[in-house]
Amino acid sequence: MRRLAACVVAVLSIAEDGRAQHPTEATPQPKSTPQDIAAGARIYGSQCAYCHGTRGEGGRGAVLARRRLLHAADDLAVFHLIAQGIPGTEMPGNPLSASEIWQMVAFIRTLGLVEQQPLTGNPARGEELYRTKGGCTRCHTLAGRGGALGPDLTEVGGRRSAAYLREALTNPEAAVPDGFLQVHLMTTNGRKITGVRLNEDAFSIQIRDLSDIFRSFWKSELAEFHRDAGRSPMPGYREAFTSAELDDVVAFLASQQGGL
Ligand code: HEC
Ligand code: HEC
Incomplete structure (x- = not known):
């Protein structure tokens, strides 16, 4: 009985999982006619190509012109990845309809079949x-x-x-990737430190300094504090x-x- 209850909870939590974006349409309805692929290509061109490249060669976004993707083992996983994005990365979620997302999955599959230019380096x-x-x-x-x-x-x-x-x-x-921030600060006793921000709230900041050491400060103990947006060590x-x-x-x- 307890096992049955656990099962029900598991099923409910899958249903509540981010798929709520497409509550009724989330059932797998893969699309793969030439018209679907063409429709997927159009959406891709306007919403994805500026990060992933027109032929999926990648850029700021991942290389999609490959047979297997890093984060998605099968088409259903690609579907959910496109709908929800990848939290904590620059890959955004998309409020597209389920049909549109399936058309895009079909298009992305065609990218994986294109021969890539081999790189010249060793x-x-x-x-x-x-x-x-x-x-x-x-x-x-x-x-x-x-x-x-x-x-x-x-x-x-x-x-x-x-x-x-x-x-x-x-x-x-x-x-410099989104979310990355270099900071420099000076403590009230005159010590200057540059580092990469890990966390920050109203009262404190945690950084990794240039010697790769974790440090935490109360903002009240800082004489100076600067965010160097766009800068990199x-x-x-x-x-x-x-x-x-x-x-x-x-x-x-x-x-x-x-x-x-
Ligand atoms: C603002 C840039 C950006 C946009 C726009 C964008 N992506 Fe991404 N996408 C990324 C990045 C960055 C990653 C890699 C995230 C990581 O692994 O760190 C990614 C990852 C992916 C992956 C997983 C690749 C793998 O190997 O697992 C897929 C699939 C994908 N994107 C599809 C799309 C589609 C389809 C669209 C358009 C609806 C889109 N992306 C729009 C930046 C973007
Ligand atoms: C002093 C520390 C330091 C050294 C040395 C260093 N990097 Fe970096 N690297 C960073 C930091 C910090 C970032 C993130 C900010 C940025 O993009 O500049 C970064 C970003 C990158 C990125 C971009 C990653 C992404 O997903 O956007 C690549 C690729 C990279 N480094 C490769 C290298 C290689 C290869 C070397 C050696 C030839 C190297 N780095 C040496 C600190 C360093």
Whole structure:
């Protein structure tokens, strides 16, 4: 009996889960006629292409021109992902009808069938540069290892296009992700600290400083506090790397697809 009750609760909570956006239409009704694909392409062109690229090659948004997606194993999962977005990332939810979303799922599937241009760089040399000359491990984690000042790069090849990755390396401040904020502050006893904001409320702020150390302050103990929107502690690598080395590092990053 107890098991039955648990079952009912589970079913109710699935129904209440974010799918409430399409309460009656959420039942799987995949669409795949050429007309559906064309309709999906039109919506994609106006609402998604500016982040994901016109052919799904990616950009600020993930690469969609691939057979398997990082966050969605099957079409129903893609459907829910498009409706709800991915919380905590730049991927927004969409108030489209269920039919429109299914048309978009059908269109996205066609993107995965297009041959992609292979990258020219050598990923093995890129990995070497990442660990040595680039000093990237100081600030970035890959597969659980490295610093935490910058974003985890474990799946970055699935989340960003090669062009975006090159831009992030040569001109970091042109590609600061949403939600990322550099701050600098001075304590009342004159100590100056720059770091990345982790949390902030009316009374306190928590940061990770440039030595990758977690620090928490009461705002009342700060003599100065600035938000450096659009600034980044990541150095630009336009001079540090040759163009061929940049190609290698980009090829290495593009191959980081979270095990896919
Ligand atoms: C403001 C930019 C932006 C817009 C607009 C946007 N996306 Fe995204 N999307 C992203 C980002 C960024 C990610 C990757 C999130 C992550 O994994 O960190 C993403 C992820 C995805 C994924 C998952 C990819 C994977 O490999 O799992 C799908 C599918 C997707 N978007 C489809 C769409 C569709 C369809 C639209 C239009 C209705 C759309 N997106 C609009 C930024 C955007
Ligand atoms: C001093 C710390 C630091 C070093 C060293 C550093 N980065 Fe970063 N990196 C950051 C921070 C912080 C961000 C987030 C803000 C931004 O985009 O500039 C970032 C962003 C990125 C991004 C964009 C990620 C995304 O999802 O938008 C990539 C790619 C990247 N770094 C790769 C590298 C590589 C490769 C190296 C070595 C060649 C490197 N970084 C060295 C701190 C660093």
